[in-house]
Amino acid sequence: MAEPTQAPTLPRPERVIETLGDAFYDAVDPARFPQTILRWRNDRAAAEVGLEHLTDDAWIAHLARFDPLPGSLPRPLALRYHGHQFRVYNPEIGDGRGFLYAQLRDRGGRLMDLGTKGSGQTPYSRFGDGRLTLKGAVRELLATEMLQALGVPTSRTFSIVETGEKLERNDEPSPTRGAVLVRLSHGHVRIGTFQRLAYLRDAESMAALTDYCLREFYAEAGGDDAPERLLAHVVERTATLAASYMAAGFVHGVLNTDNINVTGESFDYGPWRFAPTWDPGFTAAYFDHAGLYAFGRQPEAIHWNCMQLAVALRTLSEAPPLIEALERFGDLYPPAVARALLWRLGVTPRGEEDAALIEALERGLRECNTGIDDFFHDSFGGTIPPSYGDAFAEARERLVDYAPRKGRNHPHWSGPPVSMLIDEVETLWSAIDQRDDWQPLYDKVAAIRAMGDALA
Template identity: 35%
Template structure:
């Protein structure tokens, strides 16, 4: 379809005033189109040649609304760093509406669109730095086959926005099947708006669990919790396998659909450090990389508590007990793929755990090691792998490779086909923070070529792209542990 044929519906805004507030976006005076996402155009069913339509500059900053748009600031609450905050909501974003495509519907959410009733003391704006980080992060995870929100376009401006320093303002249009968060359910539960809570539950079930839509409310709530527990467990398993740290897993940043949601101070691992903290505001390490499974379960407990108005504690507990086995099964499947194992053995978890301990002890680069392992064919010495570890850890590597060789022999199969599968499971390119910073610094000077290059590489991160080797390199020491704030 052409851009002129796009019409939005507004399913969520139609739920009523209890769910949020209509707000007109505050546009930029001189918007500047930076990038349009061809993959998201395809997802939305918009013609590929619309990528060059100059109208995106105005659409992407709210100066021009698509037909049917009903800009709406959603109200929700949530637990932030474990503490309930009643004063949350869309403070710098507006739900424009949804583009319906047969069985699928995609919501468009304008971020950086100015103040809303939920902005508290904020200005409702976003900066170019944070906008680029979110834009690239959605593509990075999508390219790795991990469920995530994505973004349709970035629009920049010369408008100054005050964060730690004065930065240029920008906006993006986030695209998701739903923007309903755990915090939406918490809001109606804690304010005792139980009719609205039931309405929200019915809305989500009708859209995403149609088999439960006509069930009694207690059964709807159980079906939704089963669904969200399973999808969240699979999501976190994917993050852990690829080395992604979200950075701020508050309940208001958790999607009811189990999608990666609300990118801020995220980070992909460089050295394999289980206690890695990517958010410089996380002083206790609550959201450290190794803590993500436990925090996700904590958040699911908070969601379950918000459904306790409809479901008894035993049934809620039964739903929550599904998390751990789902997580372990999904993580084990992904790690077997990274190790090139076709069949499952009881010893596989130990083999994987021993390797991760070795990588942690050696402070080895997580992505580079697994990529090198994908090329391994039993050679001795395993020079490509040894080069990634300090000499003091070479004996431990040889000991692990001995067990790995035995496991591969039991698995059988052709080494070439195994290597091909491992190359598809172990990316060469990930969105390291130092790479994102390189792109941001160029963009702030008006050079968007690094953005386009990295965006393209993240579409197919497991391909070789030999002309772009520098984008696959480990960071310099100065590029590790970069301080990333929530304002990012």
């Protein structure tokens, strides 16, 4: 008698967001698209939540037509929030072209959200059409794959489905192709979610949200000191996020309070770019005229956003413990950036000696004006090639005492550096736009994942 085949792993659906009540969201209907052409399915991420066994037809049914995932949310929920946008407070925002589609647990028991982008209009769409361009979806895929490979805590691009719509946009040639994207993220609660409740002076909902975040994101119970503990967690996680951005050479572009997740996980990619060189003034958004979110100002911007969370939590807490939690950012960031840079350099941290090495590395990168990706690729393992010149003399001397954390035996190191500068992004999009050739994109993702394996 033949042994029965093993049943596929089933997802662990959740709907815990509903415990907060409908003061936090609006049930909405997804858009109906003229076509649904599957362009990207992230089976690696799907395996983490038990959805890798979906057929392509079932994938489209759930992640483009948004048929409910059994056991999870019966209807999509557009989340409510406010936020500072370039430090101007805006109470007129919320999920305007996306929604929370489903919640489920990953294999480790973490709560995960499937959220959308380009899935239609909501009560917060204002004058927008609720849609996403295909180019925007491709750009988000490239950003999330590159950041994950470089060790940045990030949402993952779970699915891209082309919708057959032609969209009019002011910032790219139109009409342009439409898409709907689904991201996998460890929650979608923003600093702006708390700001909205403070704006409304809704202390009861603020307490419920604080307890929800502690329970679902940090495995802690509530209590009288819940606001201070939550802020302390967010400060620690976002200091790590800021450090990882710097080590990756990444510029998010729009670090508004509605774009900062209280889990410290990066998400929502618009005008992002990777900096070609270690230029603190490099910006990603053409509309960031003052350089508010420039490469070198990102730690400051993220710390400022944490300050706004502290202000919101004053609804529940006295100021001194919140200030104490907030002030830890300055102490947490330097060792976090040292860990991130040394991880990318491929050496094991040594503790107190790391600060001097990091200072020497950053000085060398500024003076040499070399490509960030080239430098870390060539120097992985702790040996900076002579071709990078005397700008790195002190860094070389200090690296003598550092042990490699990993060798260069992975095939990735025998090939060229993997980068994601704007010219290459445009080239990859051009192949899709002009010839409907997706292979260069898929090849690039494969190369990025190989780099991630070599670094991991």
